[in-house]
Amino acid sequence: MNSELLTVKDLNVRVEDKEILNDVNITIGEGETHVLMGPNGTGKSTLGYALMGSPKYEITGGSIVFEGKDITGESVNERAKSGLFLSFQNPIEVPGVSLSSFIRSALEQRSGQRIKLWEFKKKLKATMELLNMDEEYADRDLNVGFSGGEKKKAEILQLLMLEPKLAILDETDSGLDVDAVKTVSAGISEYQKRCNGSLLIITHSTRILESLKVDKTHVMVDGSIVKTGGPGLVDEINEHGFV
Amino acid sequence: MEENKTYVQDIDRSLYDFRNEDADAYRFEDGLTEEIVLQLSEEKNDPDWMRELRLRSLKLYNEINVPDWGPSIEGLDIDHIATYVRKNTKMADNWDAVPEEIKDTFEKLGIPQAERKSLAGVGAQYDSELVYHNVRDDVAKQGVIYSDIESALRGEYAQLIRDKFMHLIPPDDHKFAALHGAVWSGGSFVYVPKGVKVDIPLQSYFRLNAKGAGQFEHTLIIVEEGADLHFIEGCSAPKYNVANLHAGCVELYVGKNARLRYSTIENWSKNMYNLNSKRAIVEEGGRIEWVSGSFGSHISYLYPMSILKGDDSQMEFTGISFAGTDQNLDTGAKVVYIGRNTSSYMNTKSISKGGGVCTFRSSVVVNRSAENSRTSVSCESLMLDDISRSDTIPAMDIRTSKADVGHEAQIGKISDEAVFYLMSRGMSEEDARALIVSGFADNVSKELPLEYAIEMNNLIRLEMKGSIG
Known part of the structure; x- marks a missing residue:
């Protein structure tokens, strides 16, 4: 195993007085790709939100350690600056803020430095090409009027531009057609290669995994990890279901 | 200074909040009497008709009640508003001739750097008088007049002004129009001759420095047939703990197939009662465009009105209000349709926070004669917390069945x-x-x-x- 990047220990999470996660343990090493599978409504997305630090999700026990540092009580933006990233299942529309200016100011906030416009534009253009995104999306208001597929591509675009150390992808493949899944999947493997990035891929289908190198698979049922295995576990689940 | 205006992080309120001592200023007693109005009239060397207008207005002012709708103006004690405050200075057309202290004020506010860069002409008013005025030679050569009202009253267009002054907004329109008629001082006169397109904007800047004072500037703009003008108005004042009053009047005459764009960014200090009246009349095929940003003031009543008199005339209103703690901004727009095939489009946004109140008030009156007219009103409000308020009060009076009317309102939170x-x-x-x-x-x-x-x-x-x- 590579050196540990993320260690989730005995994590318990509550949302509005309802216990969702019970004693979740996951350890992700540098450059590793983990898959989190399980039936609908079992707490997979809750884990993603809790790791990112959403104030709606109350951590009632356990800890989150990222790069050896306990971030259980840290604010969302501090986690982002440390290198955590969450790709949203339903990305939020922000009128009046263009996709490109948003990415640029996010980059500037993370680094605390001004970004050179020319280099930024060049990189943005190349990355959008990779994702088969029409260039005009760069100047459109963030996610406003984007189709489901374009929203997901815009998330992966942010992933590739921000280059975090660990990306949590929450149902990034849901609602996508075959071609879009391929494009998004190509974007994700680019992230693996370019940044030696680690991934926690939350999904309940396996289409997105076909062309990706997977290190570990976890199965979550009723807020607990019930099984952890290698990449082969995905095939097993495909044949026999979650139980 | 330039940097302070360009870099977001560097700005601070002191940019607007500085104030100058007014010890040497010539100042009337507080309160409003016939003697004061006559003294002012004499001081300004008014023509007879203007003196009569002032006295008639004063009478109306004493007769008309304060508005019984909208935000409370109880905090405004008119008996203690010095109605006329003037620096002991003459207007200059050369920036170097403007007194140091006043120059310093406007330089802090970014004027006349702005003029050097992108404006055809600038007027700057300090308290009740215009202290600086300048128009670029090439614009003046086109026959464009941009001066203070007082000189215009004695100039080539004296009769024109007499025909138009307070005709769109008569003194009996409301109490503060009457007050304005009685004590107006300073402001701008702009005349754009037939067919002349002024391709860079003219700007005026109003600064109220004196404590517990009123500013009653009059803006009269006439854009003749086929002409085109963009006029920008900026306002600010430092903060005092007593009320200040702004009751200006803006009268805009847009000729046949002419276009006038009137942009305002108002950043009065938060002790200001901003009771301003603005009105435009638009002839056949003409177009009035209002852009209005309201940030400052304690209380604002501001509803620019457009009268679409000629067939095919148009109005567009784009506005934003931002009300913070202790601010109640009652803003909106009015439009009256008379001509056929007329159209208007209102698009406003309001933001309230820290207990601030934003009210959007619109009035659309479509007369029977205004066949095939179209109107669209859209307002969006954003409240930043649970203690702030946002209200929308749209009124529509449609007297023809041949009109296309649309209204849309949205109130949201982050x-x-x-x-x-x-x-x-x-x-x-x-x-x-x-x-x-x-x-x-x-x-x-x-x-x-x-x-x-x-x-x-x-x-x-x-x-x-x-x-x-």
């Missing part, structure tokens, strides 16, 4: 989800909220001249600072 989303990309909560707010205001700031758009974004940043718990 969603926690959106803040979480932006923060997950590394932004602080404050920056995330400010980004959402400036995004909300974006389609209005796009309408402003660039420097004002920057200033508006600065003001939003400034207002958003420290707004987090």
Whole structure:
């Protein structure tokens, strides 16, 4: 195993007085790709939100350690600056803020430095090409009027531009057609290669995994990890279901 | 100074809040009497008709009640408003001739740097008098007149002014129009001859420095047939703990197939009662465009009105109000349709925070004669916390069945989800909220001249600072 990047220990999470996660343990090493599978409504997305630090999700026990540092009580933006990233299942529309200016100011906030416009534009253009995104999306208001597929591509675009150390992808493949899944999947493997990035891929289908190198698979049922295995576990689940 | 206006992070309220001592100023007694009005009239060397208008207005002022709708103006004790405050200075057309202290004020506010860069002409009013006025030679050569009203009253267009002055907004329109008629002082006269297109904007800047004073400037703009003008008006004042009053009047005459764009960014200090009246009349095929940003003042009553008199005349109104703690901004627009095939489009945004109140009040009157007219009203409000308020009061009086009428209102809050989303990309909560707010205001700031758009974004940043718990 590579050196540990993320260690989730005995994590318990509550949302509005309802216990969702019970004693979740996951350890992700540098450059590793983990898959989190399980039936609908079992707490997979809750884990993603809790790791990112959403104030709606109350951590009632356990800890989150990222790069050896306990971030259980840290604010969302501090986690982002440390290198955590969450790709949203339903990305939020922000009128009046263009996709490109948003990415640029996010980059500037993370680094605390001004970004050179020319280099930024060049990189943005190349990355959008990779994702088969029409260039005009760069100047459109963030996610406003984007189709489901374009929203997901815009998330992966942010992933590739921000280059975090660990990306949590929450149902990034849901609602996508075959071609879009391929494009998004190509974007994700680019992230693996370019940044030696680690991934926690939350999904309940396996289409997105076909062309990706997977290190570990976890199965979550009723807020607990019930099984952890290698990449082969995905095939097993495909044949026999979650139980 | 330039930098302070360009870099968002560097700006602070002291840019607007500085004030100068007014010890040497010539100043009338507080309160409003016939003696004061006559003294003012004499001081200004009014023509007879103007003196009569002042006295008639004073009588009306004493007869008309304060408005019984809208935000309370009880805090405004008119008996203690010195109605006329004037620096002991003469108007200059050379910036170097303006007294140091006043020059310093306007330089801090970015004038006349702005003039050097992108304006055809600038007028700057300090308290009750215009202290600086200049028009570019090439614009003057086209026959464009831009002067203070007082000189215009004695000039080539004296009769024209007599025919138009307070005809669109007569003194009996409401109490503060009457007050304006009695004590108006300073302001601008602009005349754009037939067919002349002024391709860079004219600007006036109003600064009220004196404590417990009133500013009653009059703006009269006449854009003749086929002519085109963009006029920009900026206002500010330092903060005192006593009430100040602004009761200006803006009268705009838009000729046949002419276009006038009138942009305002108002940043009065938060002790100001801004009871301003603005009105435009538009002839056949003409077009009036209003862009209005209201940030300052304690209380505002502001509803620019457009009379679409000629067939095929048009009006477009784009407005934004930002009310913080202890501010009640009652703003909107009115439009009266008379001509056929006339159209108007109102698009407004309001933001309230820290207990601030924004009210959007619109009035659309479509007369029977206005066949095939179209109107569209859209207002969006954003409340930044649970103690702020936002109201929408649209009134529509449609007297023809041949009109196309649309109204849309939205009131919203910044969603926690959106803040979480932006923060997950590394932004602080404050920056995330400010980004959402400036995004909300974006389609209005796009309408402003660039420097004002920057200033508006600065003001939003400034207002958003420290707004987090």
